[in-house]
Amino acid sequence: MWHDRLKSDGGWKLATFLQLTLNGLAVGCIYGLVALGFVLIYKATELVNFAQGDLLMLGAFVAYMAVVLWGLDYWVGFLIAVVAIAAFGALLDMTILRRVIGQPQFAVVMLTIGLGAMFRTFASVTWGSEIYTLPTPFSGVTKIAGVTVSHQYLSIIASTLVLCGVLYVFFKYSRIGIAMQATSQNQLAAYYVGIPVKLIFSLVWAISAAVATAAGILLAPVTLIDINMGLSVAIKAFAAAVLGGFGSIPGALVGGITIGLIELYAGASLPEGFKDTAPYIVLLVMLAVRPQGLFGTLGRKKV
Amino acid sequence: MRFLFKTAYEQDIRLFPDRVAAMWYGLLGVAVLLLPALLSGYYVGEITWVFIYGICGVSLMVLVGYTGLLSLGHAAFLGIGAYAHAYFLQHGVPWVVSVALATLITTACGIVVGLPALRMTGIYLAIATLAFSVIIQEVFTRWESVTKGFAGMAVEKPVIFGVQFNDNASFYYLCAAILALTLGATRNLLRSPTGRAWIAIRDSEIAAQSMGVNLSVYKTIAFAYSAALMGLAGALFAHKIAYLAPDIFTILLSIQLLLLVIVGGLGSLHGAVFGAIFVALLPPIIAILRDSIPATLADVASATGIGLIRAVGKVIGDFLKKPGVEAGIFGLILVLVILLEPLGMYGRWIKIRLFFSTFPMYKRHTFKRQKSYMRSERLR
Numbered sequence: 001m002w003h004d005r006l007k008s009d010g011g012w013k014l015a016t017f018l019q020l021t022l023n024g025l026a027v028g029c030i031y032g033l034v035a036l037g038f039v040l041i042y043k044a045t046e047l048v049n050f051a052q053g054d055l056l057m058l059g060a061f062v063a064y065m066a067v068v069l070w071g072l073d074y075w076v077g078f079l080i081a082v083v084a085i086a087a088f089g090a091l092l093d094m095t096i097l098r099r100v101i102g103q104p105q106f107a108v109v110m111l112t113i114g115l116g117a118m119f120r121t122f123a124s125v126t127w128g129s130e131i132y133t134l135p136t137p138f139s140g141v142t143k144i145a146g147v148t149v150s151h152q153y154l155s156i157i158a159s160t161l162v163l164c165g166v167l168y169v170f171f172k173y174s175r176i177g178i179a180m181q182a183t184s185q186n187q188l189a190a191y192y193v194g195i196p197v198k199l200i201f202s203l204v205w206a207i208s209a210a211v212a213t214a215a216g217i218l219l220a221p222v223t224l225i226d227i228n229m230g231l232s233v234a235i236k237a238f239a240a241a242v243l244g245g246f247g248s249i250p251g252a253l254v255g256g257i258t259i260g261l262i263e264l265y266a267g268a269s270l271p272e273g274f275k276d277t278a279p280y281i282v283l284l285v286m287l288a289v290r291p292q293g294l295f296g297t298l299g300r301k302k303v
Numbered sequence: 304m305r306f307l308f309k310t311a312y313e314q315d316i317r318l319f320p321d322r323v324a325a326m327w328y329g330l331l332g333v334a335v336l337l338l339p340a341l342l343s344g345y346y347v348g349e350i351t352w353v354f355i356y357g358i359c360g361v362s363l364m365v366l367v368g369y370t371g372l373l374s375l376g377h378a379a380f381l382g383i384g385a386y387a388h389a390y391f392l393q394h395g396v397p398w399v400v401s402v403a404l405a406t407l408i409t410t411a412c413g414i415v416v417g418l419p420a421l422r423m424t425g426i427y428l429a430i431a432t433l434a435f436s437v438i439i440q441e442v443f444t445r446w447e448s449v450t451k452g453f454a455g456m457a458v459e460k461p462v463i464f465g466v467q468f469n470d471n472a473s474f475y476y477l478c479a480a481i482l483a484l485t486l487g488a489t490r491n492l493l494r495s496p497t498g499r500a501w502i503a504i505r506d507s508e509i510a511a512q513s514m515g516v517n518l519s520v521y522k523t524i525a526f527a528y529s530a531a532l533m534g535l536a537g538a539l540f541a542h543k544i545a546y547l548a549p550d551i552f553t554i555l556l557s558i559q560l561l562l563l564v565i566v567g568g569l570g571s572l573h574g575a576v577f578g579a580i581f582v583a584l585l586p587p588i589i590a591i592l593r594d595s596i597p598a599t600l601a602d603v604a605s606a607t608g609i610g611l612i613r614a615v616g617k618v619i620g621d622f623l624k625k626p627g628v629e630a631g632i633f634g635l636i637l638v639l640v641i642l643l644e645p646l647g648m649y650g651r652w653i654k655i656r657l658f659f660s661t662f663p664m665y666k667r668h669t670f671k672r673q674k675s676y677m678r679s680e681r682l683r
Binding site: 048099103104105106118238239276277287288293 | 565632633634
């Protein structure tokens with residue numbers, strides 16, 4: 001691992017720090033994207049989708065199938081995967097998840113966990129349970145002042161920025177985006193003013209699944225593709241969404257980047273074992289101090 | 304059809320609703336006692352899992368089904384109980400003391416987790432317990448002086464007051480007795496003010512608080528009691544698997560335990576036991592079906608001369624042999640239960656019982672689920 005190498009040549013240096021920050025940002029962007037998917041669905045339907053990580057895994061596998069097995073161009077594969085998984089997300093909403101809106105939250109959590117297990121089984125039966133690599137057009141590295149800038153990580157950060165920009169414009173200016181905001185604020189009122197609430201829910205699921213797929217394809221060269229790639233990412237992304245305050249879109253991104261940075265800093269500076277636990281320790285401390293997350297609001301029912 | 308006329312408050316909180324019910328439970332007890340004499344050692348060993356998972360189920364039922372707090376990290380408590388018990392046994396502590404210490408340690412951990420949990424609800428609590436379980440799993444891996452890390456830790460057979468529990472049958476009785484004690488204790492707790500406070504908190508925190516239920520006290524008790532039972536189950540779990548490794552107590556085990564209470568039926572102790580039967584016996588049943596379905600269908604094919612049946616049997620058998628299929632089947636059942644029968648196996652059992660007791664007059668709409676319009680949990 002690169003950070004072991006950096007540690008061995010004697011203490012902290014600015015280059016090491018920058019290197020860690022860059023890689024942490026890239027990893028954090030992935031967490032942020034997945035967390036964004038959680039938050040979008042939660043804001044619109046109050047469902048917590050634990051299958052988000054498995055949608056990411058399915059997306060990566062579809063891209064792998066298109067690029068490697070069918071021999072298509074990377075970008076065509078990217079597009080096919082995003083469209084396919086978005087359609088799948090919308091279908092999932094129409095057939096299954098719409099029925100559980102308004103049921104106790106843990107029932108929904110368990111339902112999506114069950115769906116996730118089914119997706120993993122589907123993937124292992126369809127594509128096999130080995131580890132696959134997805135060829136990518138961003139493979140080089142550039143050295144800037146002692147910092148190794150991997151194009152892979154740059155592509156992740158750039159894509160996240162582009163995606164967030166597109167989503168921001170979409171929610172702020174497009175008719176459907178504004179309708180989505182209205183639906184998430186008050187479902188009944190949105191229905192009264194003629195917004196097709198059911199269609200909006202399906203669209204939100206489609207967008208969320210598409211974002212997860214994009215994250216999966218971006219992540220594929222870093223962690224490689226296997227059926228469990230979604231699980232660990234989803235748990236950390238979930239921590240990120242909670243850290244940012246569930247239900248806040250900027251919070252999800254900030255939370256994701258925070259978790260990514262903590263993970264890499266802790267991995268490089270603290271004893272072994274803290275790389276994977278440090279984000280959770282921070283999360284627990286944060287929840288104990290501020291239970292509603294960084295950007296969240298904690299309401300209380302008025303009787 | 305039997306009518307139950309309630310004339311006194313005591314009737315509502317009796318241990319058994321009437322003598323007939325008590326008799327049925329007695330018969331069940333006798334059946335449990337006789338089973339090892341009738342079955343082979345392998346099946347006795349598999350049924351012992353039902354008892355151990357039953358204790359886990361009761362533990363989680365108290366927390367999720369009765370107090371309404373979601374925990375995604377209960378495997379960590381199970382692991383703490385198992386490791387503590389194994390550690391004390393290795394250092395020559397007598398069995399009973401070791402189990403008591405393991406339970407105490409787990410209870411303490413439960414309180415530590417429960418205290419910050421008082422301020423959290425719903426999804427925040429789920430992620431906090433999940434974070435706790437990830438950290439604990441890392442502790443199991445790294446604290447090698449106690450847990451021996453990935454090398455694993457062997458657990459000897461229980462010896463209680465000089466009595467050896469070596470074979471499947473004796474361990475079966477030990478687990479059955481502890482499950483019976485657990486069920487009895489929990490049932491008593493549930494019909495006491497504590498249990499009623501838990502149920503009130505589950506149904507509405509605000510209403511409970513308005514009626515004078517001290518939320519933090521009762522939530523902490525629920526967490527501590529649930530963790531204590533998990534620790535107890537962990538001690539038996541350690542004996543049963545005989546070899547502890549950190550990768551047993553993962554989030555997947557926590558999810559399996561939650562699946563247990565949901566499939567069994569939330570909000571009933573019966574559900575905990577039904578769910579334990581389901582979770583403990585499904586894997587062996589899948590293993591049996593894996594070989595018997597192709598064989599049976601092949602027999603049918605050769606008897607009827609239709610080759611297609613043999614091919615179908617082979618496809619099913621091959622599908623069941625693929626790695627990871629079991630998790631998918633669990634997932635499918637979980638999805639179906641939540642969509643079609645939110646009260647789980649116990650709910651289905653109540654419906655069947657009502658169908659027969661009111662025979663020609665059964666109305667399906669008795670159990671019609673209330674339509675809930677977007678009950679916001681953001682403000683709860």
